[in-house]
Amino acid sequence: MSEGYTQVFCGDGDGKSSAALGKGLISAGNGKKVIVIRFLKSKLNNEILFFSRLEPEIKLFRFEKSNEGFEKLSPEDKAEEIMNIKNGINFARKVLITGECDILILDEVLKLIEEGILKAEELINVLKERSPQTTVFMTGHILPVELEEYVDCVSEVTMRK
Secondary structure (H helix, E strand, O other): OOOOOEEEEEOOOOOHHHHHHHHHHHHHHOOOOEEEEEOOOOOOOHHHHHHHOOOOOEEEEEOOOOOOOHHHOOHHHHHHHHHHHHHHHHHHHHHHHHOOOOEEEEEOHHHHHHOOOOOHHHHHHHHOOOOOOOEEEEEOOOOOHHHHHHOOEEEEOOOOO
16 A cells, blocks of 8 residues: 655645645545545535536545635534534544545635634644645645645745736
């Protein structure tokens, strides 16, 4: 069995999620089990509809219930969605503990830290559950300094024009 690793796609440029999902697509094509957990993205778009057709090779999960973007929610709805997001983080922990997949993609998980929904230490505790064979891809704008020692590779995506 090959050695897994942790990679982050971050920066102010477009394409971070696409890069991580592309890695997942390649891995699924090579017979790997892939799980994608998306955070803070509106419910339906063409990307999700496409990936839902790739099951069971790629399993896609989203724990938020609202169709609206998180920033547009009322304080009451935000509180409910934060509980749903925490369920998603707990699911990620379970996936890593059980070795349910070869590749785990945590899309926009870094934005949870940026928005104050999740503490860096909480994500570190999840990453510590990773078995040596599992690869984790994470996306978001900013990689917190505290996470750097738990990441093997950082791909920074920037806008030039």
